[in-house]
Amino acid sequence: MSYLVVSTVTPRLSSGTGLRTYGVVAALACHAPVELAYIEFDGNAPSAEFARLEQLTLRAMRASRGPARALAFARARATGIPDILARGVSPELLSAAADAAPEVRVIADGPVAAAALLRQARRRPTAYLAHNLESSGFRPPAMQAAYERFERDVLVTFVETWMATRADAEGARRLVGAPISTRYVPNVIDVGAITPVAPAPNPTLLLVADYTYEPNRDAFEFLCDEVLPAVWRLRPEAELVAVGRGLEPAPRDHRIHTPGFVADLRPVYAAAAVALVPLLRGGGSPLKFIEALSYGLPVVATAHAASRLEYAVQGRDHLVARSPEEFAAAVESLLADRARAAALGAAGRELVVAHYSVQYLATVLAETGSGWDS
Secondary structure, eight states, X not given: OEEEEEESSOOOSSSHHHXXXXXXXXXXXXXXXXXEEEEOOTTOOOOHHHHTOTTEEEEEEOXXXXXXXXXXXXXXXXXXXXXXXXXXXXXXXXXXXXXXXXXXXXXEESHHXXXXXXXXXXXXXXXXXXXXXXXXXXXXXXXXXXXHHHHHHHHXXXXXXXXXSHHHHHHHHHHHTSOOOEEEOOXXXXXGGOOOOOOOSSOEEEEEOOXXXXXXXXXXXXXXXXXXXXXXXXXXXXXXXXXXXXXXXXXXXXXXXXXXXXXXXXXXXXXXXXXXXXXXXXXXXXXXXXXXXXXXXXXXXXXXXXXXXXXXXXXXXXXXXXXXXXXXXXXXXXXXXXXXXXXXXXXXXXXXXXXXXXXXXXXXXXXXXXGGGO
């Protein structure tokens, strides 16, 4: 037995999407050979972490241009696939899956890959690695309806859909209105590759995210507009470091720093006292939440973000805030008590080891009873 994972982007760890792909591929590679076939994107090379996986083979593909790509787009749109997804459909994705030997288990990585392999999934058992419940987003009504139709088609066609949270799996069942085959495949971190840090003595708050993703941008705005003013009333010298692509470098306050994308995050985490996860919406389990926990930093999160980690316990692994004032009070409590902050961070890392690590996911994916076996 072996796996073929078909992806639409160069595998990198610079985004939540890349981190999810890495976690699943690394877990599969713990017990079987895996080939990751991907479309080269933006001229970037794969992150070195992928190359270090012993049972993983990387296969780069160049996307078609001209008539072949136009035909693939037209066919995708004709089957009702939303325009933004259809634009990423390339004939090479389908060819990679079609050429796989019968004993190879094929996995479509993300919604664009699912769109590309939808026709094949009607003939050959294929799994769908979902990154989110796509139709749970906030879109104009016509676009929302298109996403719901597409996602229903995917959910009933693919032999199995791998969901990051049980909440997303339940949402998928409600969307279809009938029994479907879903599997709980949580977002995970290679926790063994991360050396934990101690909360810094300075009042530096850390937010790490990809701000080109709208829910993350909304979270940043909520933090700046509503939470930080409440924090500053308690701790005027507190500073926020918001790391990640998609933010303007000019801050709205001298205590807000936006350095952009940072390749090596360990010094960033080591310089922070508290990590923040202020998400108000969005599906899946926030990978940057899990990453912060794996570094051993204490985390303050919104109720929405915390609800996406099924095994986490409020007050033991992290703190939950349901209003800007609660958020500020939780932050201040950790800044004022470094021993409590360190204990919370240590418990959070233990949580990741037990339930959100590559090693944990490897045991989940090795279990029998998958859609391929039924």
